[in-house]
Every structure is written in C-alpha cells, then in structure tokens.
Amino acid sequence: MDPDRQTELNALRPDLLRFARLQLRDASAAEDAVQETLLAALQGSHRFENRSSYKTWLISILRHKIIDIIRSQNREITASSLADDEDGDDGLTETLFERGGHWQRDAAPARWADPDASFEQRQFWAVFEACLDHLPAKTARVFMMREFLGFDTDEICKETGISTSNCWVVLHRARMGLRTCLETKWFVGAGSPGC
Amino acid sequence: MLSCREATELMSQEQDRPLTLRERVGLRLHVLICAACTNYRQQMSVLRAACRRFGSGGTP
Ligand SMILES: [Zn+2]
Numbered sequence: 447m448d449p450d451r452q453t454e455l456n457a458l459r460p461d462l463l464r465f466a467r468l469q470l471r472d473a474s475a476a477e478d479a480v481q482e483t484l485l486a487a488l489q490g491s492h493r494f495e496n497r498s499s500y501k502t503w504l505i506s507i508l509r510h511k512i513i514d515i516i517r518s519q520n521r522e523i524t525a526s527s528l529a530d531d532e533d534g535d536d537g538l539t540e541t542l543f544e545r546g547g548h549w550q551r552d553a554a555p556a557r558w559a560d561p562d563a564s565f566e567q568r569q570f571w572a573v574f575e576a577c578l579d580h581l582p583a584k585t586a587r588v589f590m591m592r593e594f595l596g597f598d599t600d601e602i603c604k605e606t607g608i609s610t611s612n613c614w615v616v617l618h619r620a621r622m623g624l625r626t627c628l629e630t631k632w633f634v635g636a637g638s639p640g641c
Numbered sequence: 642m643l644s645c646r647e648a649t650e651l652m653s654q655e656q657d658r659p660l661t662l663r664e665r666v667g668l669r670l671h672v673l674i675c676a677a678c679t680n681y682r683q684q685m686s687v688l689r690a691a692c693r694r695f696g697s698g699g700t701p
Contacts, residue, residue, distance in 0.1 A: 465698075505698030539646065547644025554677035561687040571700045574691060592657070593689070594696035599657050618653035625684045 451500075455484065458501055462508055468575065469512055469590045471583050475519075479511040486511075513595055516605060523584050523606040528616065531582035538623060555625070558633045570632060577627035581620055588613065589620035643671045648678045652685050 462483060466476035486507050542553045549555070564570040578586060588606065591597040597605070599613045608616070643651070648671045651664055660668065672679045694700060 461698075499698070502698040505696075509696070543644075543646045547646035549645050549677045555680040555684055557680045558684055558687055561690070565691065565694060566701055568701050571695065574695065593692035596696075614650075614654050614657060617657060618650055621653050621656075621685060621688060622649065625681070625688055628688075629684070 454500055455487070455504075458504060459484070461501065462504060464575065465505060466508060466512060468578055469587070469594065470515060471587070475515055479508060479515055482511050483508040509595060516591070516595075523588070523608050528584055528608065528612065531585045531616075531619075538619070538626065542622070542626070556629060556634050558629070564632065573628065573632045577624050577631065580627055581623050585616055585620045585623070588616045589624075592617055643667050645671075645675060645678055648672070648675070649681055652678070652682050656685060656689060 459480065462480045463476060466479045467473060470476045470479065483504060487504060542550060544550055558564075578590070581589065588602055588608075591602050591605070592599070599610055599617075602608070602613050603610055606613075648668060651660060651668045654660065655668070672682060
C-alpha cells in the first residue's frame, strides 16, 4: 500500500471513530465498525473511485457497517425509554413556546446567516457534533438513522419497534433540540460569523 | 389558524412525509404572517443540508 494512503488513513481514523460513536453510542461497537471499514478499504473489497474524496469513500463504507450493526443488534426502543428521553429534554418545548403555542419572545428563531460559510469551518462541525452528542440517546439514534443512514420512517419503525407517529414526534424533538443548540452555540452565540 | 408550535411539528414532518393539502395550505398561511416560523423553516433546510454533508463525509 502506498505510504501516502497509509498516512491519510491514519489521519482520518479519528473522524471515522467519532462518526461511528455518535451513532452507535457504544465505544467498542464503534471501534469494530471502524476496524472493519479500514479492513474493507485495504482489501479493496470496495473500490475507491476518484470522483469522491477518500474520506467520503471511507464514510460510505462505514455507513454500511453501522447499518449492519444496527440491524444485527435489532435494538428495540421501548415506550418507557422514549419517555426517559423526554425527561432528559428538560421540557425544551415548554421553554420555547407560550401556553397558547406561540414562540416565547426571546426564543423566536433567528435567520441563520450564510450557512454555507459555516459549513467550510471546522469549528462549526465541532459544535454540530457536540450538539448531536447532547441529544438524548434514543432520540439521537432515531434522528441519525433518518438523516445519516437514509432510513425512511417505515424502516425506522421496523428496526426500533416504535410507531410511525411516535417516530415523527421523536424526529421533531431531535430537530428542535439540534437547531436550538446550533442557534445558541453557533449562529447567534459566540463563534458566529456575525449577522 | 395554526399555532407556532403546531407549525414547527409540520415543518419537521414535511421532511419525512408528504403533507396533506390542508396541512400545506395551513402551513403556507402561517409562515406568510410569522417571521419566526419562516426562520425556523430555513433552519430545518440548513439542518438537512448539514446532515447530508456530515453523513457523506464532506466536512472540512
Ligand atoms: Zn409561527
């Protein structure tokens, strides 16, 4: 194997590991997924196409490994564990909305200035990961299945045993939590490029 | 008339399923007169774009 590629692989390993950990929330399962990804990459069982970057290619292999792990674990999400998540939510919606369902005055969402510029900054992605990590575990898992692994809600229901309407509630809660976190920690708070 | 809270639920669900005609019209009416929810809708599409990018390894 060419030494440049070896160096590149080593440099990307922490990124892959964080990606897997965020989704699996299980250090040893994440380690397994990354090992298998590197093995598959080295054995060339997946072909690297120059159209995409090396990192993109590795992440796409890793995504498949994560899906395999999720499927094999067949981890059911019970109603009571979702209720725990709701408690961990700190009653977010209560702090955001008035009783009549309108935004609290100081909670009204701001317009996020120039998100594309944020996407180019490493610091933005560190905040993004921290916000994902801050979501309650079950909520985060459903959200990441939907957004990173490309499951539709029917597939999520099948994998986790939750109902479709529950799934929508969980996804809504995840998005609300994530945008609230990004707004305060990045777009409006410190580190923001200013608006 | 939808409340902001109900509007945010629909703005999440429109990312996961096609809304019914009634829901679409209700949401359109709401965002026309609500700047906060208009911003929320922008945030939902930024979030989706960020997830696409993150999930495909396209981050710097
Ligand atoms: Zn509104």
